[in-house]
Amino acid sequence: xxxxxxxxxxxxxxxxxxxxxxxxxxxxxxxxxxxxxxxxxxxxxxxxxxxxxxxxxxxxxxxxxxxxxxxxxxxxxxxxxxxxxxxxxxxxxxxxxxxxxxxxxxxxxxxxxxxxxxxxxxxxxxxxxxxxxxxxxxxxxxxxxxxxxxxxx
Numbered sequence: 052x053x054x055x056x057x058x059x060x061x062x063x064x065x066x067x068x069x070x071x072x073x074x075x076x077x078x079x080x081x082x083x084x085x086x087x088x089x090x091x092x093x094x095x096x097x098x099x100x101x102x103x104x105x106x107x108x109x110x111x112x113x114x115x116x117x118x119x120x121x122x123x124x125x126x127x128x129x130x131x132x133x134x135x136x137x138x139x140x141x142x143x144x145x146x147x148x149x150x151x152x153x154x155x156x157x158x159x160x161x162x163x164x165x166x167x168x169x170x171x172x173x174x175x176x177x178x179x180x181x182x183x184x185x186x187x188x189x190x191x192x193x194x195x196x197x198x199x200x201x202x203x204x
Contacts, residue, residue, distance in 0.1 A: 053125040054134050060124075061117040061135035065142020068153060069109035070094045073102050082152065090154030107158045114139045114162030136163035157193045164200055171203050 070089045074081035077098060081089055085096040091110060095103020114136045121128075121135030128134070140156040140163065165172040178199065179192035 053128040053131065057121040057125055057128065057131045057134040058138040060121060061138020062142040063138075064113050064117045064135075065139035065144075065156075065159060066146035066148050066153075067113060068143070068146060068149065069106045070154060071149065073098060073106060088154055089149075089152070091158050110143065110154070110158035111162030111165065113143070114159045115166040118163060118166035133163070133167060136166065139163065160193070160197065160200075164196065167204070171200070174203070175199055 068089055070081055070091065070093065073094055074084075074089075074097075079097065081087075081093060081097060085093040087093070091103050091107035094106040117135040117139045118132035121131040125131040136159075139159050142153075143156045143159045144153045145151040146153045161172070161176075164175060175196040176192075179195040182191040182195045185191075
């Protein structure tokens with residue numbers, strides 16, 4: 052039961068979308084601009100780096116917050132933080148309040164890794180940056196981290 056509650060808690064937190072908030076404040080439908088994605092990268096493309104960094108930071112904080120709170124609420128469940136973090140990823144990608152159309156959960160995933168193990172975050176970030184530069188394609192940062200996180204954990 053605690054696992055389900057952790058997942059639902061994380062999901063609801065993940066449904067909060069800062070990119071949509073920034074776009075609404077500026078009277079723009081972000082899904083019709085730039086890449087059409089509701090994430091930090093598209094926010095930066097459409098509104099500038101400052102707005103993109105705000106969304107990136109907020110999305111990471113959603114996972115960190117959920118991870119920490121779930122561990123406090125359910126200390127008997129060893130994986131409560133990870134389960135809540137996974138809920139954030141699902142909620143960010145498929146928010147019930149926005150017809151299940153959200154972002155890609157990359158920043159939220161980064162926040163989850165950071166909350167779970169800061170050293171592992173630093174290693175994955177470094178390896179991801181090396182791969183992104185080596186392949187001259189930024190998406191390799193996220194792909195590298197996603198593939199190696201379960202291996203390192």
